[in-house]
Amino acid sequence: RKAKLYIDKNFTISEVDKRIYGSFIEHLGRAVYTGIYQPDHPTADENGFRKDVLELIKEIDPPIIRYPGGNFVSGYNWEDGVGPVEARPNRLELAWRTIETNEVGTNEFMQWAEKAGTEVMMAVNLGSRGIDAARNFIEYCNHPGGSYYSDLRKKHGRKEPYNIKTWCLGNEMDGPWQIGHKDATEYGRLARETAKVMKLVDPDIELVVSGSSNRQMKTFAEWEAAVLEESYEYVDYVSLHQYFRNDSNNLANFLAQTDGLNDFINSVAAICDYIKAKKNSNKVINLSFDEWNVWYHSDQADKELEPWTVAPPQLEDIYNFEDALVVGLTLITLLKNADRVKIANQAQLVNVIAPIMTSKNGGAWRQTIFYPYYHASRFGRGTVLDCKIESPQYDCKDFKNVNYLESVVVYNQDQAQITIFAVNRNSEENLNLESKLNGFNDYKVIEHIVLEHEDIKAVNTENDPENVKPHSNGNASLEDDILTAELPKLSWNVIRLS
Numbered sequence: 001r002k003a004k005l006y007i008d009k010n011f012t013i014s015e016v017d018k019r020i021y022g023s024f025i026e027h028l029g030r031a032v033y034t035g036i037y038q039p040d041h042p043t044a045d046e047n048g049f050r051k052d053v054l055e056l057i058k059e060i061d062p063p064i065i066r067y068p069g070g071n072f073v074s075g076y077n078w079e080d081g082v083g084p085v086e087a088r089p090n091r092l093e094l095a096w097r098t099i100e101t102n103e104v105g106t107n108e109f110m111q112w113a114e115k116a117g118t119e120v121m122m123a124v125n126l127g128s129r130g131i132d133a134a135r136n137f138i139e140y141c142n143h144p145g146g147s148y149y150s151d152l153r154k155k156h157g158r159k160e161p162y163n164i165k166t167w168c169l170g171n172e173m174d175g176p177w178q179i180g181h182k183d184a185t186e187y188g189r190l191a192r193e194t195a196k197v198m199k200l201v202d203p204d205i206e207l208v209v210s211g212s213s214n215r216q217m218k219t220f221a222e223w224e225a226a227v228l229e230e231s232y233e234y235v236d237y238v239s240l241h242q243y244f245r246n247d248s249n250n251l252a253n254f255l256a257q258t259d260g261l262n263d264f265i266n267s268v269a270a271i272c273d274y275i276k277a278k279k280n281s282n283k284v285i286n287l288s289f290d291e292w293n294v295w296y297h298s299d300q301a302d303k304e305l306e307p308w309t310v311a312p313p314q315l316e317d318i319y320n321f322e323d324a325l326v327v328g329l330t331l332i333t334l335l336k337n338a339d340r341v342k343i344a345n346q347a348q349l350v351n352v353i354a355p356i357m358t359s360k361n362g363g364a365w366r367q368t369i370f371y372p373y374y375h376a377s378r379f380g381r382g383t384v385l386d387c388k389i390e391s392p393q394y395d396c397k398d399f400k401n402v403n404y405l406e407s408v409v410v411y412n413q414d415q416a417q418i419t420i421f422a423v424n425r426n427s428e429e430n431l432n433l434e435s436k437l438n439g440f441n442d443y444k445v446i447e448h449i450v451l452e453h454e455d456i457k458a459v460n461t462e463n464d465p466e467n468v469k470p471h472s473n474g475n476a477s478l479e480d481d482i483l484t485a486e487l488p489k490l491s492w493n494v495i496r497l498s
């Protein structure tokens with residue numbers, strides 16, 4: 001089987017906003033406690049943060065991490081998590097029905113983020129709380145001093161303001177499960193008025209208004225339109241969330257779901273532009289895909305957990321090889337839409353539906369999905385080229401004319417490097433890729449990384465952490481500006497040229 005990729009230096013989609021490689025840490029399960037923070041762990045540093053986990057996170061190098069939720073934020077009192085730790089309350093955490101000890105709060109997380117070398121994308125509670133708590137919280141975080149909350153931050157040991165730039169106005173407010181769920185107009189007004197006061201405190205921030213919880217919500221599209229009708233002039237991004245599942249064990253269909261994702265992104269961009277036209281505005285609202293991943297493996301285990309415990313093993317999906325392909329396909333799809341998707345957060349980072357797992361009494365390891373995320377974040381910075389794909393296709397349950405080859409190309413002008421990310425969705429045959437590189441002379445192949453496995457259900461575990469891992473024995477070669485490469489059946493490929 002043959003596929004072609006037409007690459008031309010002059011045809012570009014957009015600069016990649018590095019925040020597209022963002023991640024997410026929620027006060028949920030073992031993400032914080034025994035994930036990033038565990039003072040009694042042998043690798044814990046002077047602040048109680050696990051250094052083994054920090055090392056793996058630094059490999060990925062996520063430029064931004066969303067915090068503290070998720071559903072958690074809709075019942076969170078930020079004041080519970082600041083000040084002397086011994087005075088902080090244990091709370092019933094209603095989103096996930098656990099006990100939140102508040103041992104880690106804003107200052108600890110900000111300190112951890114500095115160690116991880118990442119920005120924080122902070123969320124305010126628009127579920128059980130509202131305008132007042134949000135304005136006090138941003139004053140605490142971003143105001144230099146001389147006011148009650150900024151001076152309180154100083155009293156708590158942090159002199160300089162954090163200057164957190166990106167803020168989420170609540171989380172999944174369209175979802176009936178959400179604490180303080182609202183209808184679209186009600187939420188749109190609250191988001192607008194909260195945005196107004198937050199920007200009065202700090203005009204340099206950017207705000208993300210909550211879009212639909214997923215593409216299948218009954219209120220999808222009407223929700224975005226009504227929310228933006230109320231808040232358009234005050235917000236900067238609208239959020240999208242999507243999780244993929246393979247309950248019916250239909251691999252061809254599972255791998256095709258990112259074609260639906262592309263459609264979801266285009267639809268939300270169209271709604272933003274519809275409101276722009278309606279309001280005769282010059283402002284463009286971009287997209288923040290601030291939760292995405294595969295999530296379904298842990299459903300049953302979660303039903304069996306006892307409520308009201310501290311840091312139970314919730315949402316601990318063990319990812320297999322086919323999940324890694326879906327993660328790679330998702331990253332390709334996000335990059336192809338880099339002109340509108342400026343922020344994206346893989347949900348989540350440690351233990352909870354995560355690329356990194358820990359054991360409480362042992363180490364930390366990379367799940368299968370770690371690798372495409374790591375490769376994209378490391379090698380996918382620069383400008384996305386507008387390439388044309390010619391590929392054999394297939395039909396499956398929910399999608400028609402699905403390309404076996406899915407691919408995107410990123411050109412990093414500063415480093416004079418080109419990276420081709422490519423997935424072969426074919427489970428029977430290898431694909432012979434041929435690509436003419438227009439406008440790139442004298443490039444050479446640096447490496448052709450391949451993630452493949454004979455068992456699509458193969459996983460990495462604490463005892464066998466390297467069962468699924470990439471190799472660099474791909475056969476890409478470049479002669480007279482023509483690239484050829486064999487993409488093994490069911491594989492994630494990273495072809496690096498310079």
Ligand code: AHR
Pocket residue numbers: 026069070071072171172213291347348
């Ligand atoms: O990431 C897990 C949960 O998924 C988040 O808390 C919520 O926003 C979404 O439904």
